[in-house]
Amino acid sequence: MSQSFKKRKKYLTNYSYTAILGSTKSYLTGFILSLILTIIPFWIVISNTVSRQITIIVVSFMAIIQIFVHLVYFLHINNSAKEYLNLIALVFTALIITIIIIGSLWIMYHLNINMVAC
Known part of the structure; x- marks a missing residue:
């Protein structure tokens, strides 16, 4: 076996998937x-207890x-060094x-403005 294959195998066997x-x-x-962040707005809309703007x-x-x-x-996006590229990709996607x-x-x-008849 080559040296690089042994390194990869060692890396993969010692790697924690958690x-x-x-x-x-x-x-x-x-x-x-x-679940909580879904139930609260759902309850507010269904109960109709507050004004439309507050809802x-x-x-x-x-x-x-x-x-x-x-x-x-x-998605496990955080500010660690491992997730830096994922965070940049996420920000770029949001920008686009x-x-x-x-x-x-x-x-x-x-x-709409240009198509309105004068």
Whole structure:
């Protein structure tokens, strides 16, 4: 066997998959947080106890928090050195999606203005 194959084999046998996949406790914590962050806005909308503006603010806030819960507990995105490239890829993807959405809205707005009969 070659020297590089022995190194890779040693690396693979000593590697802990729980470092990548997470533990049952972290998945359960993420699941419970996601469940709570889903039930609260659902209850607020169904019960209709607060005004529409507050409902929109609460649902939006819970959605943003739930995005971060999913990133941390299920996608394992954190600020460690190992996850640095994944974090950069995530930020780049968010940037591209934002540019596409804002650009599309801008184009549709200007098309609407230019197509209106004078």
